[in-house]
Amino acid sequence: MLFTSSEFLVFFLVVFGLYYLPPLGRWQVPLLVAASLCFYAWHTPMLLILLTISIAINAVGSFQIARRPLNQALWWGIGCVVANLSMLGLFKYGALVAGLLADALALPTGPESALSLILHLPLPIGISFYTFEGISLVADVLKRRKKAVPGKADPELALIVHPSPTQHFLRTSLFVAFFPHLIAGPILKASHFFPQIGRKYFRDIAWAPPIETLIIGYFLKLVVADNLKDFTFWIGYPFYQTLSPLTGVVLLFGYSIQIFADFAGYSLIAMGLGRLLGYDLINNFNFPYISRSLSEFWRRWHISLSTWLRDYLYIPLGGNRFGEARTYVNLMVVMTLGGLWHGAAWSYAVWGVYHGAGLALERWVMQWPFVKKASATPRTGWPRLFTDGFLTLYVFGFVTLGWLLFKLPNGSQAADFLITLASNRQNPFDSSRCAAVLLFSLPVVIYHLVHYPDSPFEALQRHRWWPALRQVSVGIALVFIILNSGSATDFIYFQF
Amino acid sequence: MPALLILLGYAAAIRCGWVPPTDGFQVRDKNRIKSERYLLDSQLQPEAVVVGSSLAANLPTQEISPQVFNLGLAGDSAWTGLDLIQGRPAFRPRIVVVEVSDLLLRSSDREFVHGLVDPPRMALRKAWPMFRTEYQPVGVVLKEIGRWQKRRKSAASAPPPSGVLPVTERLIEQARRTGEGGLEAGEEQRLKEACGRLRTKIEELQKSGLRCVLLDVPGEAGLATTPRAKQLAALFDQEFPAAQFTWIRPAADFKAATWDAVHLIPEDALNYARHLCHELER
Numbered sequence: 026m027l028f029t030s031s032e033f034l035v036f037f038l039v040v041f042g043l044y045y046l047p048p049l050g051r052w053q054v055p056l057l058v059a060a061s062l063c064f065y066a067w068h069t070p071m072l073l074i075l076l077t078i079s080i081a082i083n084a085v086g087s088f089q090i091a092r093r094p095l096n097q098a099l100w101w102g103i104g105c106v107v108a109n110l111s112m113l114g115l116f117k118y119g120a121l122v123a124g125l126l127a128d129a130l131a132l133p134t135g136p137e138s139a140l141s142l143i144l145h146l147p148l149p150i151g152i153s154f155y156t157f158e159g160i161s162l163v164a165d166v167l168k169r170r171k172k173a174v175p176g177k178a179d180p181e182l183a184l185i186v187h188p189s190p191t192q193h194f195l196r197t198s199l200f201v202a203f204f205p206h207l208i209a210g211p212i213l214k215a216s217h218f219f220p221q222i223g224r225k226y227f228r229d230i231a232w233a234p235p236i237e238t239l240i241i242g243y244f245l246k247l248v249v250a251d252n253l254k255d256f257t258f259w260i261g262y263p264f265y266q267t268l269s270p271l272t273g274v275v276l277l278f279g280y281s282i283q284i285f286a287d288f289a290g291y292s293l294i295a296m297g298l299g300r301l302l303g304y305d306l307i308n309n310f311n312f313p314y315i316s317r318s319l320s321e322f323w324r325r326w327h328i329s330l331s332t333w334l335r336d337y338l339y340i341p342l343g344g345n346r347f348g349e350a351r352t353y354v355n356l357m358v359v360m361t362l363g364g365l366w367h368g369a370a371w372s373y374a375v376w377g378v379y380h381g382a383g384l385a386l387e388r389w390v391m392q393w394p395f396v397k398k399a400s401a402t403p404r405t406g407w408p409r410l411f412t413d414g415f416l417t418l419y420v421f422g423f424v425t426l427g428w429l430l431f432k433l434p435n436g437s438q439a440a441d442f443l444i445t446l447a448s449n450r451q452n453p454f455d456s457s458r459c460a461a462v463l464l465f466s467l468p469v470v471i472y473h474l475v476h477y478p479d480s481p482f483e484a485l486q487r488h489r490w491w492p493a494l495r496q497v498s499v500g501i502a503l504v505f506i507i508l509n510s511g512s513a514t515d516f517i518y519f520q521f
Numbered sequence: 522m523p524a525l526l527i528l529l530g531y532a533a534a535i536r537c538g539w540v541p542p543t544d545g546f547q548v549r550d551k552n553r554i555k556s557e558r559y560l561l562d563s564q565l566q567p568e569a570v571v572v573g574s575s576l577a578a579n580l581p582t583q584e585i586s587p588q589v590f591n592l593g594l595a596g597d598s599a600w601t602g603l604d605l606i607q608g609r610p611a612f613r614p615r616i617v618v619v620e621v622s623d624l625l626l627r628s629s630d631r632e633f634v635h636g637l638v639d640p641p642r643m644a645l646r647k648a649w650p651m652f653r654t655e656y657q658p659v660g661v662v663l664k665e666i667g668r669w670q671k672r673r674k675s676a677a678s679a680p681p682p683s684g685v686l687p688v689t690e691r692l693i694e695q696a697r698r699t700g701e702g703g704l705e706a707g708e709e710q711r712l713k714e715a716c717g718r719l720r721t722k723i724e725e726l727q728k729s730g731l732r733c734v735l736l737d738v739p740g741e742a743g744l745a746t747t748p749r750a751k752q753l754a755a756l757f758d759q760e761f762p763a764a765q766f767t768w769i770r771p772a773a774d775f776k777a778a779t780w781d782a783v784h785l786i787p788e789d790a791l792n793y794a795r796h797l798c799h800e801l802e803r
Contacts, residue, residue: 252659255547255548255549255550256547263692263695266688266691266692267688267692267781449688452688456670457546457663457666457667458546458547460663460666460667461546461547461659461663464659464662464663465659496523497523499523500522500523500524500526500527501523501524501527503524504524504527504528504531504658505658505659507524507528507652508528508531508651508652508656508657508658509657509658509659509660511549512549
C-alpha cells in the first residue's frame with residue numbers, strides 16, 4: 026500500500042479513528058499491530074509469513090537473552106543474528122549466489138532444477154529494514170545484559186524487555202511492524218522506541234508539527250520526485266544515447282535530487298504519521314546535500330542505516346582503534362556491505378566500494394599536515410563561504426556520480442553513459458527538458474540552502490518574518506501537491 | 522489558509538483567461554492533456570480520431586485538419602486510445618483510425634484511463650479547470666520560459682531542426698541488427714492474438730456506427746527490408762486483408778526518414794499527416 030494512494034488514506038483514517046476511541050484505549054497497541062500486519066499484507070498476504078517469523082525470532086530471542094544466564098544469552102544472541110541474516114541472505118541474495126554457482130559449476134537452472142526455487146524467490150518488501158531492526162534489538166539487549174551488574178536490575182533493559190512474554194511479543198511486533206516505518210525505514214533503535222510504547226491520547230497531539238512534516242514529505246515525494254522521474258527516465262538505457270553532454274549532466278543532477286526527495290519524502294511522511302499516532306521516529310535525513318565532506322554526508326544521509334552500520338559493524342570490527350590501515354579496511358568492508366544491503370547486484374557493491382574508497386581517501390588526506398593545519402585555522406566571511414561552497418559541490422558531485430549506478434545497475438551501461446555523453450557533443454541541448462528538471466529541483470535546493478550552516482541563507486531563519494514565510498511556503502507546497510503531483514509510483518527505496 | 526487563498530486566486534486567474542493552457546513537456550503530461558481535452562471539451566467533436574502509440578502521436582494532424590483529432594499516446598498503444606473513446610459516451614467520432622504495429626502487444630493502461638474517466642474526477646476537472654493537467658503551475662511557467670526563449674531568438678536564426686541527430690546512424694544500425702533477427706520466439710503468436718482482439722474490437726465499434734480505418738505508420742526506409750519488418754508486414758496483411766479492412770498506407774515512393782530508427786523526422790511526419798488527412802477526406 027503506497028502512502029500516496031487513496032486506499033492508504035482510507036486505511037489511515039480508519040486506524041486513526043479507532044486508535045483514539047476512548048473505549049478502545051487499552052487496545053491501542055494490539056490495534057496498531059493488527060493494522061500494521063494488514064498494511065504489509067495488503068497486496069501480497071503470503072509475505073506476512075516471513076514478517077511474523079522475523080517478529081517471533083526477535084521477540085523470543087530478545088526475551089531469552091534478557092532472562093537467561095549470560096553464557097546462554099550469548100548463544101541466543103548469536104542464534105538470532107544468524108537466523109535474521111539467513112532470512113535476509115536467502116530471500117535477498119539467494120538468487121545472486123545461486124546464479125553465480127550455476128555459472129561457475131554449469132548447473133542446470135531450468136524449471137525442474139534444484140536451483141530454480143531459489144532463483145525465483147520473491148523479494149519480500151521491507152526485508153532489509155525489518156531484519157536489520159531485529160538484529161539491532163537483539164544486539165542491544167545483549168549489550169545491556171553484558172553491562173548489567175549481577176543482582177541489580179537494569180531499568181533501561183526493563184524498558185525494552187517486558188517481564189511478561191506476551192506483552193514483550195506484542196511490543197516487539199509493534200517495534201518491527203509499525204506501519205509508518207515498516208517498508209522503508211527509518212531503522213528504529215529499541216532504546217528509542219520501546220520506552221514510547223503505551224497509551225496515547227487525542228488531546229496530546231500537537232497538530233502543527235506532524236501536519237507540516239506530512240505536507241513537506243508529500244510535496245517532496247509527489248511534486249518533486251514523481252515529476253522528476255519522468256525526466257530522469259531518459260538517463261535509462263538506451264535513451265541516454267540521444268542526450269547532449271549538458272543535458273545528461275542536468276538529468277543526472279535531477280536524479281540526485283529525485284532520489285533524495287523520494288527517500289526523504291517517505292521518511293518525513295513516516296515521521297508525520299508516527300507523530301499523529303504518538304510515536305517519535307528518528308529523522309532519517311539532515312539536509313545531506315550541504316555536506317562538506319563524505320563523512321559528514323554519511324552523518325546526514327539515511328542516518329538510521331549509517332548509525333546501524335557504525336554501531337553493529339564498524340565498531341565491532343574495531344572502528345578506528347587499531348591503526349590507520351585497519352581503519353581503512355574497516356571503512357571499505359562496512360561501505361561495501363552497506364552497498365550490498367541496497368540490492369543483490371554487483372553494481373551496489375561497486376557503489377559501496379566507491380563510497381568506501383572516498384571515505385578512506387578523505388581520511389588519509391585529512392592526515393596531511395597542511396590539510397590539518399588549514400582545517401584547524403578558523404575562516405570567516407567570503408573565504409569560508411568559498412571553501413565550504415567548493416567542498417559542498419565536490420561532495421555533491423561525488424555522490425551524484427555514484428547514484429548513476431542506481432539508475433544504471435548494469436555497470437557497462439553506466440560506463441557507456443559517461444562515454445556517450447563525452448562523445449555526444451554534436452547533439453543539441455534540450456533546454457525545455459533541463460529547465461523543467463531545474464524548476465522541479467529548485468525547492469530541494471532552497472530547502473537545503475536555508476539550513477546551510479553560518480550562511481546568509483541560514484540567517485533567514487532568524488528573521489522576524491521567518492514564521493510567516495514558513496507558513497506561506499507550506500501553503501504553497503500544499504497547493505502544488507493538489508495541482509502539480511506527478512504520476513504515482515513506488516518509493517525508490519521499496520526495492521531495497 | 523494560505524493554500525486556500527492561493528487555490529482560489531489561481532482558479533479565478535484561469536477563469537479570467539490570464540493563465541494560458543499548455544500542451545505538456547513530457548510524455549505523461551502530453552498524453553494526459555490530450556486525453557483530458559478529448560474527454561472534457563464538449564465543443565471538440567472531430568470527424569475522425571487517431572489512436573495509437575508515439576508513432577501515431579508524432580503525426581501533426583492538428584496542423585492539417587481540425588476535424589482529425591490525434592489521440593495517439595506516446596509510450597502507450599491503440600488500446601488505451603480505444604478505451605478513452607468509449608469513455609466519452611456522449612460523443613462518438615465518425616471514423617476511428619487505428620495504428621497497426623507491433624505495439625499492439627502493449628495492453629491498455631487501465632489505471633491511466635480510469636484516472637481520467639472516473640466520474641468524480643471528470644466532474645471536478647470539468648467544474649474546476651485548475652485541476653486539469655494543462656493548467657499545472659509548473660507547466661505554465663515552463664511554457665512562459667519557452668515563449669521568452671523563442672522571442673529572444675531572431676527570425677534569421679537557424680532553420681527548424683531536421684530531426685536527424687548525430688546519433689541517428691548508430692540507432693538505425695542497432696535497429697538493423699535487431700531487425701535481422703526477425704520476430705522473437707512467441708512474438709508472432711502473441712501478435713496474432715492481439716490482432717484477433719483488435720478485429721473483435723473493430724467489429725464492436727462498427728456495430729455502434731463507427732467506421733474503422735487501419736493506419737500503417739512508415740518507419741525508416743532502410744529497415745523495411747529486414748526480416749522483422751517483412752514478417753510484420755506479412756502478418757498484418759494476413760490478419761487484416763485489404764479486401765475486408767480499409768488501410769491507410771504510405772505511397773510506394775514515400776521514402777521515410779526517422780531520427781531514431783522509429784519516429785519520423787518532422788518533415789516526413791508532416792507529409793504523412795497530410796497524406797492521412799487527405800485519405801480520410803476521400
